[in-house]
């Protein structure tokens with residue numbers, strides 16, 4: 129598990145230009161798309177000022193692509209790029225990530241499209257300066273941090289051509305998070321860091337892009353400054369995430385508790401056998417949901433680490449798998465021989481109850497991950513889940529109490 133998280137990491141340093149230090153990366157599997165960031169020295173030291181961002185695609189078979197500051201789509205400060213009306217340059221549309229809707233145009237962002245931007249030769253380039261992107265409504269960027277979180281997304285298709293900064297877009301095909309070392313992206317003055325003042329053209333151009341600072345002539349050392357990029361959301365991970373959540377909620381909140389109570393409620397000649405088979409079936413579903421969870425965790429690991437949800441989930445599923453059926457069966461055999469409860473009955477009963485309760489709580493903890501990627505549980509879902517889980521727990525206890533009372537009353541003296 130600990131080493132498995134590496135599978136989800138993939139990065140590549142593509143270029144470091146002379147003027148100002150750049151952190152550049154390509155999301156995993158998207159090698160035609162590159163994103164770059166530069167923080168001018170002055171912005172880093174004063175904590176305010178411009179930052180530079182480049183979005184580049186070496187294919188024009190994209191409807192749009194985007195890059196933004198934030199740990200998830202919701203609340204992030206996004207730069208969305210598509211073609212302009214003529215199709216020879218780009219439109220940069222600053223947007224704020226919303227919860228369920230496409231990100232909406234953010235009129236407060238002061239973004240400027242710089243030299244070197246354009247669409248030519250099958251390449252789409254947007255060189256962007258943002259003058260107020262250190263804080264935005266919904267977040268704040270720590271420009272001196274060695275690990276900052278960014279969101280990216282791409283929609284493949286036919287390039288949108290629009291001069292409007294609020295063009296309607298359709299949902300991305302792929303999206304994810306990148307962890308970027310902004311210390312390694314710091315350097316240079318507040319000039320455009322993306323124009324290639326390549327060393328072979330010895331004649332200085334008319335532009336005032338002078339690079340006299342000795343530090344800025346060193347390309348960033350790429351050894352320690354690689355951004356960690358993780359793909360969070362493709363259609364397949366979205367489907368996995370929804371399936372994992374749905375299966376786990378149904379088994380923990382509905383099936384396990386119902387079939388557990390079933391042992392008392394079903395006609396007694398059938399109860400144990402039915403309970404046993406139904407729980408084994410539920411356990412099979414649980415293991416399927418668990419496998420999906422493991423696969424998602426490998427993908428999520430670089431950003432979330434393994435937190436309570438994963439650890440509790442592993443404990444619950446392994447206890448249920450390893451001990452419950454065996455102890456249930458042992459008790460059943462004991463009962464067939466001795467006509468009474470043995471130790472296994474109590475172990476099976478209390479481990480079962482404990483694990484189901486933990487499982488219900490843990491499914492609730494899973495809502496923490498909603499909104500990472502493009503699936504988002506509706507706002508009320510967490511509360512609704514809590515209420516339903518509470519009702520199930522209370523209902524379980526009340527049913528047991530009621531059954532115990534009935535048994536006491538029914539017992540002839």
Ligand code: HEM
Nearest residue numbers: 388391404407411448452453456457459460473477480481
């Ligand atoms: C993952 C699978 C299983 C789970 C989660 C589970 C869960 C439970 C729970 C929670 C109870 C106690 C109900 C209460 O609250 O009073 C229970 C009782 C029982 N289960 Fe299971 N069970 C599982 C599989 C099995 C299997 C395979 C058998 C084998 C036939 C079995 C046999 C029994 C028996 C005999 C009892 C009654 C024990 C008692 O007197 O309390 N269970 N089970």
Ligand SMILES: *[C@@H]1O[C@H](CO)[C@@H](O)[C@H](O)[C@H]1NC(C)=O
Nearest residue numbers: 217241242243244245246247
């Ligand atoms: C695109 O627009 C920017 C900003 O106006 C400009 O600097 C750049 O030269 C333009 N690119 C092309 C190819 O026209």
Ligand SMILES: *[C@@H]1O[C@H](CO)[C@@H](O)[C@H](O)[C@H]1NC(C)=O
Nearest residue numbers: 186246247248249250251252
């Ligand atoms: C266009 O691309 C070709 C091959 O990729 C390259 O040789 C050429 O210099 C490019 N032209 C421009 C204007 O960038």
